[in-house]
Amino acid sequence: MAELLHLLPCRHLSAKPWNFTALFSILLRSSYCSVPAQNKREDPQGERAGKWLSLPPFSPSIDSSLISKEIAGQASLEKREPITALKWVRRCCPELPMSLIQKLFRLRQVRKQSTIPKGTIIENNAGEKQIRRVSAKSAISLGDVILLPVSSEKSTNQMGGCSCSDDEINFIRRLELYKDSAMIVINKPPGMSVQGGVGIKYSLDKLATTCLKYNNPEPPRLVHRLDRDSSGVLVLGRTRISTSILHSIFRERTSGAVSHVSENLKIRSRPLQRKYWALVIGTPRDPNGLISAPLAKVVLDDGKSERITIVNDANIEKFTSSNHALTEYRVIRTSIQGYTWLELLPLTGRKHQLRVHCAEVLGTPIIGDYKYGWQSHKKWQPIACSTLSTKYENIPIKKLPFGLELEGGSIDEKQPRLHLHCRQMVLPDISVALKHLQSESSNYNLSKCEKINLVAPLPLHMQISWDILGYDS
Structure with missing residues (x-):
């Protein structure tokens, strides 16, 4: 700031003309400076406490809808549209209501963490992380990380865990049919609700958060549903990305079947x-x-x-x-x-x-x-x-x-x-x-x-x- 003030014209002290090149350089440097999450001027209640929900780093190849189509042999991942911050949040957080996501962007509560590239005017800071506010329509680049207030997940996440005894945890874990880094599959017992609601004390979405999270940083999320009185195979995603892809696969199955009613569905490839x-x-x-x-x-x-x-x-x-x-x-x-x-x-x-x-x-x-x-x-x-x-x-x-x-x-x-x-x-x-x-x-x-x-x-x-x-x- 002192350097900037020195360059500004002073009516009484100097008649020296403005150094526009230097002034522009300093302003540009300030706009690209690395801002830590503890910066009080940005958001005293959020960044100072470091309470951020980090989404997975942006990768152009991770497009859940295109991935599900390519798995079905219907599309190529080379046909991509530019990804905005809004699209990436929706893709990573399918459980968040669109109204809440738009509100976060409107209130300027969304941040983007990116790496300062080489060859910029701030070459000495190349490779460092910077955190800046980001708008809904801003394009994001490879490796960018979108940060949401952790309160957004707390206010909308219906999968808040519940208190369970060791016997109850073991009972839920014995229902497992399959587990890997992307999903957990259980054999749902009849009589147990999949989602919570009025009058429902125990539901699998909440029980999974407590009993099936293991050491994973994210809780399991429902991919589809079964009626309360039915039973059988129930799939939960273990990360936002895998859940989003699985959601797209289930949607693609429905939309694909309806659009091919006249075809022989029995011989059609289905993911x-x-x-x-x-x-x-x-x-x-x-x-x-x-x-x-x-x-x-x-x-x-x-x-x-x-x-x-x-x-x-x-x-x-x-x-x-x-x-x-x-x-x-x-x-x-x-x-x-x-x-x-x-x-x-x-x-x-x-x-x-x-x-x-x-x-x-x-x-x-x-x-x-x-x-x-x-x-x-x-x-x-x-x-x-x-x-x-x-x-x-x-x-x-x-x-x-x-x-x-x-x-x-x-x-x-x-x-x-x-x-x-x-x-x-x-x-x-x-x-x-x-x-x-x-x-x-x-x-x-x-x-x-x-x-x-x-x-x-x-x-x-x-x-x-x-x-x-x-x-x-």
């Missing part, structure tokens, strides 16, 4: 495959097929409850919007008692898609689905099977944590539980793909990314029903 098992009442007319039926939400007369229904030409005027839904199915086994085991492959991801398609399109509601198959359950009669009494009578009844009750609910009960289970999922190996993408010298072809095959054992009530109907698992 993501999901297979559900369901025990239904009755038998479909055809042993296999493709269900293509749009779905829409209906609010019931009480104004609080809602359900999903099929949209057809007769009632299409009643709905302002609907979502196309596609499901492949095939019969696994039929029984003389009039029940059928189905394998269901959802090509889109709509709420209650499988339950509605089974009940309203195939006319075979899933056992234990009292929302969409209540009429069929009015005449429900449990199936007595004395031969299984000795097989399961020696299983000790344990008191499970989180209020779970996994005993009972098979077809020999008066009130069976929902028989819908995400049995299998095939996913690209995101951890390997990310390692190659973050290597500048790698020419890895994402379309040849290896797949991970995940299989979840049936829950106890479905396994008992399987045994009652006389099948060998």
Whole structure:
């Protein structure tokens, strides 16, 4: 500052003309100076305390939507648009609401940490880190790190951990089917909510933060959802980048299926495959097929409850919007008692898609689905099977944590539980793909990314029903 004041004209002390070159040099130097996070003039409440949430360093190769398309063999990563600070925050933090992100930029609470390049006017400081405010539309360069106030994560992160005992932590960890640096996959038990809400004390998103974080700096994040009463394969991302890529893969599966309705979907390459098992009442007319039926939400007369229904030409005027839904199915086994085991492959991801398609399109509601198959359950009669009494009578009844009750609910009960289970999922190996993408010298072809095959054992009530109907698992 003293140097700058010396160059400014002084009406009474000197008539020396301004040195514009030197003045410009000093001003430019001040705009590029390295500003530590403890600089009180920038943000006394934020930077002085060092309370920043650092996003992953910017890498042009890490574009979740393009990565998911290249994995499916549909796009090239060379076709990129310039990435702004806003786009990078949205890509790294898919769980943050857009309104909050825009507010942070509007209030100038977002920073960018970058390295001073060589060849600048401040050559002596080349290689040092500088922190500056950044606008939403500012382009970012390779290696730049975006910093958000840590309060943004605290105010919106619904995955705040909860207090768990050692037994509870071990119970959740025993659900693991697979774990690597990019994701954790668990076998969700029936009766446990995936997300928190009104009246929900325990949910997997919060439990995962406490029980499945391990030594990772970031908590696991949900990639998709399962109904509370269903079970099976559930995927969580372990970093913001891997979660964003997995989100894009799930979205690409849905949008890709809808845009290729007329094609033969069975032979089309899919980066993501999901297979559900369901025990239904009755038998479909055809042993296999493709269900293509749009779905829409209906609010019931009480104004609080809602359900999903099929949209057809007769009632299409009643709905302002609907979502196309596609499901492949095939019969696994039929029984003389009039029940059928189905394998269901959802090509889109709509709420209650499988339950509605089974009940309203195939006319075979899933056992234990009292929302969409209540009429069929009015005449429900449990199936007595004395031969299984000795097989399961020696299983000790344990008191499970989180209020779970996994005993009972098979077809020999008066009130069976929902028989819908995400049995299998095939996913690209995101951890390997990310390692190659973050290597500048790698020419890895994402379309040849290896797949991970995940299989979840049936829950106890479905396994008992399987045994009652006389099948060998």
